[in-house]
Structures are given as structure tokens and as C-alpha cells.
Amino acid sequence: MSNQDETIERIRTVKAAHEAELLAKANVVGVGIGFRQQQQTRTDDVVLVVMVEKKVPRSELSAEDVIPSEIDGVPVDVQESGRIVPQGG
Secondary structure, three states, X not given: OOHHHHHHHHHHHHHHHHHHHHHOOOOEEEEEEEEEEEOOEEEEEEEEEXXXXXXXXXXXXXXXXXXXXXXXXXXXXXXXXXXXXXXXX
16 A cells, blocks of 8 residues: 555545534535645645635634644645535436
């Protein structure tokens, strides 16, 4: 198993353990595994991605709605996705 495979497996475990609690936070619309974004540029860092409808300053969030930068040693990247609406069909 490669280093990246091990990283993805670790993130998958943390995602499974924390997805429900992350989705319960205000503004969170999805949780996934992906690449960190920095200034609209994708890096090669595989992280736990928390998608929010709109990024808001930390100071405007209540303590329970702040998304940590790391969960169980896994880096977290908050990415603005806009509103996610399920498609019928």
C-alpha cells in the first residue's frame, strides 16, 4: 500500500467517525476526501474536505459551528461549494 493509499484510508476512517457531527454544523453541505485548495489552486495534499455553502469569518460562527483545521490528526480543508441541491430522477 502506498503512502497516499494509507493517507486516504486514514481520512476515510476519520470521515466515517465524524461526518454526522460535521454535517450538523451550520453552513456545512458536504464532507468528502479531496485535495487541499489554496487561493483557488489545488495542491497535492489529500485532506478531509468540508464543503460549506458560504465561507464566513470564524468570528461570526458560534463555537460549536467552528470547523477544526485538524480532526484526529487528519488535516481539514473548508471549501466553499455553494448550495448543493439533490437532482431528481
